[in-house]
Amino acid sequence: MTNEELNEQYELFVLGVAEPEVADEIRAKLAAGDPEVTQGVALARALVAGLAFTAPEVEPPDRLRKKIVAAVSQEPQTFPRWFWVWATATALVAVVAFNFWQREQRKGAEVAEMRQQLIAQAAELKTVSQLLEFLNEPELKLTTFGTAQPTPPRGRVLVSPNKGVLLLVSNLPPAAQGRIYQMWLVPKQGGPVPMGLFQTTAQGTALHVRPGTVDLASAAAIAVSLEPEAGSTAPTTTPFIIAPVAE
Amino acid sequence: MFAALEGDDIPVIIARMKRRDPDALEEVYKRFGRLVFSLILRVVRDSAVAEDLTQETFLRAWNRVQGFDGDRGKFGPWLLAIARNRAIDYLRSVDGRQRHNSVEISSSESPLLFVNLDEELLNSERGRRLRTAFEQLNDHQRHVMELAYFEGLSQSEMAAKLNQPLGTIKTWTRAALQVLRAALGENRNAMGESTGI
Numbered sequence: 001m002t003n004e005e006l007n008e009q010y011e012l013f014v015l016g017v018a019e020p021e022v023a024d025e026i027r028a029k030l031a032a033g034d035p036e037v038t039q040g041v042a043l044a045r046a047l048v049a050g051l052a053f054t055a056p057e058v059e060p061p062d063r064l065r066k067k068i069v070a071a072v073s074q075e076p077q078t079f080p081r082w083f084w085v086w087a088t089a090t091a092l093v094a095v096v097a098f099n100f101w102q103r104e105q106r107k108g109a110e111v112a113e114m115r116q117q118l119i120a121q122a123a124e125l126k127t128v129s130q131l132l133e134f135l136n137e138p139e140l141k142l143t144t145f146g147t148a149q150p151t152p153p154r155g156r157v158l159v160s161p162n163k164g165v166l167l168l169v170s171n172l173p174p175a176a177q178g179r180i181y182q183m184w185l186v187p188k189q190g191g192p193v194p195m196g197l198f199q200t201t202a203q204g205t206a207l208h209v210r211p212g213t214v215d216l217a218s219a220a221a222i223a224v225s226l227e228p229e230a231g232s233t234a235p236t237t238t239p240f241i242i243a244p245v246a247e
Numbered sequence: 248m249f250a251a252l253e254g255d256d257i258p259v260i261i262a263r264m265k266r267r268d269p270d271a272l273e274e275v276y277k278r279f280g281r282l283v284f285s286l287i288l289r290v291v292r293d294s295a296v297a298e299d300l301t302q303e304t305f306l307r308a309w310n311r312v313q314g315f316d317g318d319r320g321k322f323g324p325w326l327l328a329i330a331r332n333r334a335i336d337y338l339r340s341v342d343g344r345q346r347h348n349s350v351e352i353s354s355s356e357s358p359l360l361f362v363n364l365d366e367e368l369l370n371s372e373r374g375r376r377l378r379t380a381f382e383q384l385n386d387h388q389r390h391v392m393e394l395a396y397f398e399g400l401s402q403s404e405m406a407a408k409l410n411q412p413l414g415t416i417k418t419w420t421r422a423a424l425q426v427l428r429a430a431l432g433e434n435r436n437a438m439g440e441s442t443g444i
Contacts, residue, residue, distance in 0.1 A: 008421045016332075017401045047427055049324035051396045052282055052331070053374030054381040055289035064284070064298050065276055068305045073269040 001025055003036050010037075010044035130209045134158050134166045141216060145243040146171075152204070157222045157243040164212040165195055165222055169241070172200045175226060182227040183208055184235060186242070188220045195222070197231045219245045257322050264312045272309055279323060280305075283330045290334035290397045300337060304330040335399035373431065380430030388423035391416060 001009075006026060012018040013026045029037040134140065137160040146154035152171025159165050167183055175181055180199060184192035198208035223239035263271035283304055288297035307329050315325065381389065394400040394408070402420060406413045 008417070008424065011424055012395060012402070012420070015395055015399070016335075017395050017399055017404075019401055019403065043428075045324065047377070047424075047431060048396070049321075049327055050373050050377040050431070051381075051392070051427075052286045052327045053378045055282075055285045055397075057281065058285045058288050060280055060284035060301060061298065064301060065273065065280060067298075068276055068302050069269055069273045071302065071306060072267075072272050072309055 003029075003034070003040075006037060007040055010040045011048055014041060014044045014048045127207050127209060130163070130211070131166065131207070134160055134163055134209075137163055139216075141245055143222075143243045143245060145241055153241060155241070155243075157245075159214055159216065159219065159222065159245050161214050161216050164214060165210045167198075167206070167208040167210075167222065167224070169200065169206045169208075169224070171204050172206065173204055174200050174202065178229050179226055180229050180231065181206070181224055182231055182235070183210060184223040184225065184239065185214065185219055186221040186223050187218050189218065191234055192223060194231065194233065197227070216245065221245055258318050261312060261315060261320075261322060264309060272305060275308070275322070275326075276305060279326055282323075283326060286327060286330050287334040290331070291337055296337065297334075300333045301330070304333050307333070331396075338398060376430045377427060380427050384423050384426055387419045388426070391419045392423045392427075395420070 001022065006022070006029070009018050009022050009026065013023055018026065026037060026041065030041060135158075139161055141159040143157050143159075144155070145157065146152065153169050154171055155167065155169035157165065157167055165183070165185065172181070180197050182197050183195040185195050186192045195210040196208060198206050200206040222241075222243045222245060223235070224241035225235040225237045225239040227236055260271050260274050264275070280301070284297055284301045287300045287304070288294060291297055291300065304326065308326055315322065381392070384392065390409070391402075391405055394405050395402075400408065402416045403413055405411075406416045409416070
């Protein structure tokens with residue numbers, strides 16, 4: 001058909017009542033972008049839309065509006081796309097912030113642990129240094145204890161008149177919570193003199209140094225007892241280590 | 248006369264419908280409800296059925312609005328196409344008519360067909376002009392247009408129903424369209440010469 005012949009068919013085509021062969025031809029020309037047919041169909045669509053006005057006007061019952069609105073109001077509300085974008089972004093920021101916080105927490109714990117290790121190493125270094133100083137002392141007195149006992153503890157005591165007392169102990173379990181080991185200098189005359197508090201390691205060893213001067217002539221023994229955590233001015237329990245100071 | 252329909256705020260209302268705002272559908276109903284109901288009632292001639300089909304029309308638009316271009320599309324014509332299709336489908340189901348062009352009917356309500364149309368496509372003034380022109384058609388011309396628009400009959404089906412030669416039906420149809428096109432100020436060079444019978 002020519003476009004002139006099709007011109008009479010555009011409205012019928014839009015209404016969906018054109019004969020099949022006519023509809024096919026219009027559809028083909030629309031697909032090919034025929035400007036005349038495209039414009040004709042657009043104008044026909046405008047006319048057909050207006051044909052609704054030729055129906056006698058009737059007011060619908062009000063219940064119809066309520067029914068329609070009620071039907072869609074029962075739907076679960078959905079959020080606009082911007083909301084989901086915002087929510088996703090917020091969640092991502094929260095996850096990143098949480099990870100950052102966790103990493104900082106881990107770093108803080110690692111730093112604290114390293115600081116403790118450094119302190120412990122410094123203490124060990126100091127002890128080794130004191131030990132070397134002790135060993136270099138010309139008037140060093142050495143005694144052992146516990147060798148005759150079937151059970152621990154065992155160890156050695158080094159007494160220097162110029163450097164003080166050094167106690168090496170093994171097989172001594174750590175004191176229970178709230179308790180601590182206390183070293184004593186037991187003189188030949190008078191009561192025991194406090195020589196410092198110490199705790200053993202998980203392996204049951206300890207190296208305790210009490211710097212100072214010691215009068216070897218008046219010293220009878222070095223003793224260790226179990227005391228309250230704050231320490232005591234005099235033994236509150238019977239000393240379980242008594243190492244005589246050799247003359 | 249029908250109230251003002253398309254307006255500058257239609258794109259905003261469409262956007263709200265896409266966000267599933269029930270108030271937006273109510274606004275659409277306030278504008279188009281009477282026209283849609285009147286059109287459907289004219290086709291099915293049963294008030295209860297018209298109510299059901301009107302509800303179906305608005306819910307169909309609600310469910311398919313995501314595919315509608317709110318900025319370029321013309322909502323009113325799209326809604327009316329849905330309404331007419333629902334009514335014609337109902338009519339055919341009652342009549343037991345199996346139409347060769349049933350696919351054509353349903354595809355005519357695709358939202359994509361209602362973009363870039365005339366800005367003044369569906370306002371009351373155009374409706375008034377078209378209605379006046381429709382009333383000026385002679386009985387034959389008006390009858391074939393009503394059969395096409397309100398009953399969804401092709402020209403060959405009209406010829407059989409009216410017991411008239413197909414050529415006569417085509418002449419009446421061509422004449423009717425010429426009058427209606429003229430009422431809308433269209434000046435198509437290819438328009439036929441016939442003024443109707």
